[in-house]
Amino acid sequence: MSQEPNNLTRRSFLTRTAGAGMVLGAPGLLKAADPQSKDTLHVALIGFGKQGEVLFNCLRNIPGLHFQAVCDISDWNRKKGMNQVRALQGEIPKGYVDIDEMLATEKGLDAVVIATPDFWHSPHTVKCLEAGLNVYCEKMMSNTIDGARAMVHAAEKSGKLCQIGHQRRSNPRYRYTKDVLINDKKICGQITNINAQWNRSLGASQDIGGEKLSKSIIVPDEVLNKYGFKDMHQFMNWRTYTELSGGPISDLGAHQIDIFGWFLNDAKPTAVYASGGNAYFKDREHFDNVMCIFDFDTPEGEVRAFYQVLTTTSAGGGFWESFMGTEATIKISEIAANSAIFREDGAPQWDDLVKKGYLKRKPAPPKPEASADAVASYASAAPEEFELPGGFNKPAHQPHLENFFAAVRGEATLNCDARHAFESEAPIYWVNPSALEKRRIDFTAEHLSV
Structure with a gap:
């Protein structure tokens, strides 16, 4: 049997994930870090x-961390954070209030x-x-490509570590799928297409706040204005404003588009073509739905990756990514049931696997009865379905944070440093312009380079 990359063998994968829930089920049992210990990170x-x-x-x-300060312009948020740290x-x-x-x-x-x-x-x-x-900074890196x-530049000049919060890159299920099943076992054959989506229901996409906003949450206008917000609506709903964010394609889509090039062994797209609109939220500055296609050239051949983000319906199973090859398709999600x-x-x-x-074989679905409207000569045989092995009981962001602090201690390398994150995110900054201008954008070094 060949050696799996990065020591992610089936046995180590199952061993790591099997006991995860025991600690996570009782986080209060973790002993608070001694602030005076030389091993404590502040x-x-x-x-x-x-x-x-x-x-x-x-x-x-995560053991060995001492939370020394909380910074937030909102009294409500800041006090909430301080109280949660005190409880721990x-x-x-x-x-x-001020980071400076x-x-x-x-x-x-x-x-x-x-x-x-x-x-x-x-x-x-x-x-x-x-x-x-x-x-450790959440994704997107910035609302602008120049900010990213x-x-x-700052990370590489300072020599300090900068991890961006694309947490799937530290998720054991994703790493096992990429390193073992796709790269080592090559169960997909040649990957030719990628499909992914994040469909969010209308109810989950409504504006936050409004007239019923509690007075205790209100941030004074002078504070809001000092830190870039016109009013409380902008503060609570900054993701819908073009000057403050990239909209749904960056807020939701960046998590999954990040996986495209990563699973293709850091391939970079050559072009993007996008379409977007405001089907329901007519007054929002950002699109409420976006669809886009990225073209990739890989050593194995062409790959086209389709992505959609909707904020008006959750149909289609919410969020997942699907890597479609000549011999198999892997559908993967942070939610195990969607994988x-x-x-x-x-x-x-795959009997040997x-x-x-x-792999674990799923029971075959019942064979459909013959139908007069079926066109048998055009139908493909139904693919055999398998499960990804093992479970994953940690909160989705925890392995990525664990990787960051292990790297700070010199015990690991970052799974998503600033440069790699930029290379992943750069194409996303061109999705909204493509949709607005209704044209395909062929990428040059100027589009994608640091």
Whole structure:
């Protein structure tokens, strides 16, 4: 049996994931880090809104971290973060409205975790790198490609670590699928097409806030204006404004488009053609639905990758990515129930892979009855369906954060450093222009280079 890349054997994959739930089921049992220990990493949390809280709920499961400061322009968010840290550590961290004040005041910090709105990612990351801190920053890197470039330059000039939050790159299921099943076992044959989607329901896509917004959440106008927001609606719904974000294609699509080139062994697309519109949310600055096609040239041949993001319907199974090859298709998602492998009729049998535990065969679906409207001569035989092995019980972002702090300790390399993240994200910045201009954009070095 050949050696699997990156030590991700079937056995190690199953071993790593089998016990994950035991720790995660009782995070309160983790002992708070000793702030005086030389092995403790001192961390500041920058941005404690919804995503900041998601990340903290992962961070609290990682031993050896001491949360020293919380920075957020919202009193509500900042106090929420400080209280959650106090509940974990038994002491309340310092709270700051302004990042410059925090960087000038706090001593002994090792790293920051940034979960602010997209248009603040680049300024905050650059400031922290220049201050000598390691940075974990949520994706997208920035709302502009030049902002993303500045982050790469700052990381490489400072010599500090900068991990971008494309968390699928640290997900054991994704890494096993890419390294073992696709690259080593080559079960897909030649990948020719990729399909992916994130379809979000209308109910989950509504504006946040409005007249019923609690007074305790309100941020004073002078504070909002100082930090780039016109009003509370912009503050609560920044993802829908063109000056503050890239819209759904970057907010949701970037997670999955990142996987395209990664699974194709870091191939870069040669072109994009996109279409978008405001089918329902007529007053929003960004499209409420976008569809795009990326062209790739790989050593194995051409690949076309289709992606859609919808905010008006959840039909089609929510979010997933599908890698379609001549011998099999792998459908994968952060949700295990949405993941499966389909062997093409006529492709080599996988009995040996099933026997050794690489794959698990699913029961064959019932054969449909003959129908008068069926055109049998045009039909393909139904593919055989298999499961991906093992489970994954950790919160989705936790392995990526674990990888970051292991790298800070010198025990690992980053799974998604700033330069690799930029190479993945650069094509995404051209999707909205393609849709707005209704034209195909053929990529040049100027489009994609740092």
